[in-house]
Amino acid sequence: MIGLLIIDLLIAVAVTAWIVFFVIKGSEKKDRMFLEAVFSNSENLKSGGSFEYKGRSYSLGTELKRYRMCISYIVMTEVRGTDLVHEDDFGKMSVMTVLVTLFGGWWGFPWGPIRTIETLAKHEGETMTVGQLLFRMENNVG
DSSP: OHHHHHHHHHHHHHHHHHHHHHHHHHHHHHHHHHHHHHHHTHHHHHTTOOEEETTEEEOTTOEEEEOEEEEEETTEEEEEEOOOEEGGGHHHHHHHHHHHHHHHTTTSTTTHHHHHHHHHHTTTOEEEEHHHHHHHHHTTOO
16 A cells, blocks of 8 residues: 555656656746847847846846756756746745755655755855846857
């Protein structure tokens, strides 16, 4: 009986991880679209202006963050970054990535527990402003 419960739990975790995987793949396209919007509005931004993108206002000083999360697929463990998050959504994305890491990261063998702890320890993520992002894009930096 306990063996069936463990198998059911592992199947549920695996299905959840695969769903998250495909959500992350979709976020790569969103990230690319956002970068294109920043680049196409670069002159407006440099002259002190701002632009709207998906209901949010962006200027050179707007803070962005990319969080890290850990996802395991039985024998493979992956640490990935989220798409760039607007400063208004930091709290929501922080909670989401911690939950994904806690529930989806630990059970991969052998690196799942190690990468989960590492990801949670470095959870703060990478913070930058739109101005810094634009500088990186224009100068092909990281």
